[in-house]
Amino acid sequence: GESVGLHLPTLSVQEGDNSIINCAYSNSASDYFIWYKQESGKGPQFIIDIRSNMDKRQGQRVTVLLNKTVKHLSLQIAATQPGDSAVYFCAENSGGSNYKLTFGKGTLLTVNP
Amino acid sequence: GAGVSQSPRYKVAKRGQDVALRCDPISGHVSLFWYQQALGQGPEFLTYFQNEAQLDKSGLPSDRFFAERPEGSVSTLKIQRTQQEDSAVYLCASSLVPGGAYEQYFGPGTRLTVT
Numbered sequence: 418g419e420s421v422g423l424h425l426p427t428l429s430v431q432e433g434d435n436s437i438i439n440c441a442y443s444n445s446a447s448d449y450f451i452w453y454k455q456e457s458g459k460g461p462q463f464i465i466d467i468r469s470n471m472d473k474r475q476g477q478r479v480t481v482l483l484n485k486t487v488k489h490l491s492l493q494i495a496a497t498q499p500g501d502s503a504v505y506f507c508a509e510n511s512g513g514s515n516y517k518l519t520f521g522k523g524t525l526l527t528v529n530p
Numbered sequence: 531g532a533g534v535s536q537s538p539r540y541k542v543a544k545r546g547q548d549v550a551l552r553c554d555p556i557s558g559h560v561s562l563f564w565y566q567q568a569l570g571q572g573p574e575f576l577t578y579f580q581n582e583a584q585l586d587k588s589g590l591p592s593d594r595f596f597a598e599r600p601e602g603s604v605s606t607l608k609i610q611r612t613q614q615e616d617s618a619v620y621l622c623a624s625s626l627v628p629g630g631a632y633e634q635y636f637g638p639g640t641r642l643t644v645t
Contacts, residue, residue, distance in 0.1 A: 425570055449631055460534070460621050460636030461573065506572050510631040516561065517586070518631055520572030 425504065427525045436494040438524045440507035445488060449510035451518070452481060452492045456503045464492070464505075494526075502528045532556070534637035536622050542643045543612045551607045551640045555624030562605050563634060564597055565621040573621050579605060580628050591616075612644045 430436050442450070448469040453461035467474045467481045467490075474481050480493040490507050504525050508518040535554045543549050555562050561580055565573035566589075576589040581602035590597070594613075599605040609616055619641050623634040 451632065453636075458638065460623070460638050462636070463633065466632055508572075515629040516563070516578055516625075516631050517575050518573075518634070520574070523570075523572050 425523050425525045427527065429527045429529060430497050432497065432499060432528055432530050434497055436492075436497045436501070436526060436528075438492045438494075438505050438526065440490040440492075440521045440524075442488050442490060442507065442509045442521070444509060444511045444519070445485075447509040447511050447519075450481070450483060450490055451508045451510075452479075452490075453506045453508060453520075454501075454503045455506060455523070461506060497526075497528050499528045499530055502526055534622055534624055534635050536620075536637040536640050538640060539638065540641050540643075542645060545613060545644055546611050548608065548610045549612055549642065551609075551620050551642070553605045553607070553622030553624075553637060555603065555605070555622070556626075556635055557603075559624035559626050559635075560602075560628050561625040561634075562599055563623040563625075564605070564607050565623065566591075567619040567621055567639065569618070576607070576620075609642075612642075614644050617642055617644045 451466040452464040455461045465476045465479050465481050467483050472483050478495045482491045504523045506523045507521045537552045564576040567573040577597045578586040579599040594610045596608045619639040621639045623636045625634045
């Protein structure tokens with residue numbers, strides 16, 4: 418859901434479960450999307466990206482799905498581990514520049530052992 | 531080190547003081563970005579350098595914010611006459627290629643608290 422002020426959307430899962438983190442993006446002209454993981458006290462870390470000419474891309478334990486019709490992006494993490502606990506951000510590269518990223522509000526993922 | 535480094539990691543400033551935040555990008559990276567991240571929010575773009583040229587400063591909140599990268603490597607973000615609303619984490623990122631929206635490597639950030 419939407420976050421208000423300091424309250425991030427949160428997702429709590431059990432270790433070994435699959436996690437799905439969702440993101441709605443704003444600009445229909447965006448053609449490149451990235452998922453970042455941010456642990457406490459650290460900068461965002463690249464996880465996986467996808468271009469607008471694709472609807473699915475898989476990495477190691479992660480899959481990104483893109484639905485351009487409804488401007489929705491999701492990150493699926495298989496067999497979630499305690500080390501996956503972090504805030505996850507989606508970012509979009511809007512048309513008009515080839516470098517500027519617009520980040521979403523983030524989702525806090527907590528993995529319970 | 532192999533990653534982007536930033537210093538100081540934490541900075542406390544009294545309102546009205548000037549601060550300077552340093553970023554050491556990955557060696558050889560052409561593109562350098564500064565972002566501001568408020569508590570509980572995603573990073574917001576401040577400015578972009580390609581080598582020593584500042585190609586975009588559209589995200590700088592006011593003329594109290596100034597960034598430079600004089601030799602195309604280390605960059606400094608300076609904030610003059612700090613205000614409480616400047617309190618945030620300031621992130622630096624670098625990318626190997628010009629205009630690299632992809633593969634931006636982020637530093638750990640500098641947490642600025644203005645009292």
